[in-house]
Amino acid sequence: MTEKKIKILVIDDKEELLMLVAVIFEDTGYEIIGLKNSLEAFETAIKEQPDVIILDIMMPKMDGWEVFKKIKGNPLTAHTPVLILSVMADREEAEKGKEMGADAIMRKPFEPNKLIKIVNKILNTEEKHSV
Template structure:
């Protein structure tokens, strides 16, 4: 079985490393990028199975990245999990509006992130 690939979009370098190590240790391929424009660029060139997306990013925020992913026929079925410190009701509602599939708030428990990812990609072809 081919390894599943996860695109991690996180501008905080230490968190990007932590998330990458966590996911790699669970057998996933990880592509890590520090901003939304880089994420969209990767999605134009690579096939990924899931996007783990921060909201507070330089240039364009995670809400806009998610909106573009979900509005693109090539990527609209791609699961997007928001992983963010923004946890107000308004932020979560905005995540729903742009098509986010799930919302995990920081600080997060590694087991919860892995469990959420597995739920979304376990049945993927």
């Protein structure tokens, strides 16, 4: 019997960040799905049913908080853990994230090992990769 591959949906309007996260998790065996368009985020979350979502806040068209509300407000995706990743992750943003139910909040730029540790903690898995 094959073990289900862990799936991470990364939503960020910056291609460089999507590629960086894919490289960071390359050796973990996790499947990384990168998405630049925040308007497609909710539908992609329903279709892909990721194990965790890494979500940027500052995006054009629909900001990350709006995406977060849609994900947490739907029974098909409400259970999915969300890690907020933002340049604006100050104390106020962290409080807002906690109040809204974010599983973790991390400031950009970030250390790759720290991102892996936080994702593994959210997923309750052992640390599988370090940079």
